[in-house]
């Protein structure tokens with residue numbers, strides 16, 4: 001009985017852990033490596049196991065850094081079931097569809113270049129057909145409903161409070177006369193976040209795999225963030241300009257719409273027409289609207305989808321590019337929420353081209369912007385940006401609202417860990433090596449935890465966990 005760290009070991013993305021129980025092999029997550037181009041090239045490498053030998057997968061949540069290599073796993077021979085929470089199935093379908101579309105587009109671009117250079121064409125990592133095949137293997141589970149998914153493996157999901165459907169994976173393992181409880185945190189949410197319930201606490205385990213994304217950071221209080229948002233919306237003049245919001249389609253966008261609904265009067269939102277200009281965000285918002293049983297108590301009160309399924313009286317969806325193009329003529333009074341979140345593609349680039357050069361425009365950046373992205377250039381105060389080969393002046397007011405993270409901070413992670421009454425050994429995953437080493441030290445010194453930061457490929461013997469720590 002053992003667990004091997006096959007991804008997101010000393011890095012954030014590419015979550016993937018292999019659990020072997022007797023003769024059975026179970027994979028926890030199968031995520032894409034995301035980030036710099038050289039890192040992303042690793043996605044096409046061989047898996048460190050034979051995909052056909054895997055008996056089942058458990059998916060902690062739909063984000064691509066956890067789900068994005070599932071179509072490749074299926075393409076390379078995996079033919080077992082994929083278990084996850086119901087909403088993870090719905091969001092997973094949207095995310096994997098989009099990933100396949102983007103991979104296809106990238107390959108087309110690359111092949112045009114290669115043709116000019118007389119090089120043989122490349123194939124995309126996977127197709128939309130592979131993505132659909134993967135999601136057909138998905139088995140929808142509820143939280144708190146134990147299920148024997150393989151002989152000797154009973155799975156229970158608990159709410160992780162990170163995005164809709166996100167789960168803490170709780171495994172009861174039996175083999176060779178031994179029984180072990182392995183708990184994998186998945187990504188843990190930011191407590192008191194809009195819409196979702198807080199992560200659940202578990203009280204015992206033999207080994208914990210815990211994420212450490214923000215293991216050395218503390219978030220600012222929610223109220224400071226709400227105050228910052230209020231200031232932007234009430235100070236902007238709807239009679240003179242527009243507000244552009246590059247959107248992260250899943251999670252962040254729904255949080256923002258929910259806050260719009262909750263603070264509609266305080267933020268004087270009736271002065272604006274609000275446009276959700278992202279097909280993916282629209283689909284995701286529809287999924288959020290279906291799963292109201294997963295909301296926290298306040299969200300059930302605040303965010304009732306209206307009769308016509310609209311969340312706000314002045315919200316309009318722009319499903320097609322014609323809808324989107326019509327916004328180009330709006331000189332004032334529009335709040336435009338459009339993908340992508342880091343302005344690397346999607347419709348936001350068109351809106352930037354039409355409005356970012358005016359000093360009456362506001363741009364609200366709502367999340368982390370990776371190095372080298374257009375979003376990063378904008379938050380760094382660039383005077384001009386490049387759009388489709390054209391130089392465009394940046395005169396708009398840029399606002400950075402950083403407090404809407406979907407991840408627990410160091411306090412949140414340690415609170416979650418301290419609920420385990422038996423102080424189980426903990427392996428930290430899904431974080432930068434330095435961040436997680438700092439977290440491991442704090443947890444050792446202050447929480448009495450045996451914590452380690454396993455290397456890629458490292459194995460822990462579940463029958464003798466103590467010997468690894």
Ligand SMILES: [Zn+2]
Pocket residue numbers: 061063162187
């Ligand atoms: Zn996530």
Ligand SMILES: [Zn+2]
Pocket residue numbers: 012015063065066187430
């Ligand atoms: Zn993640």
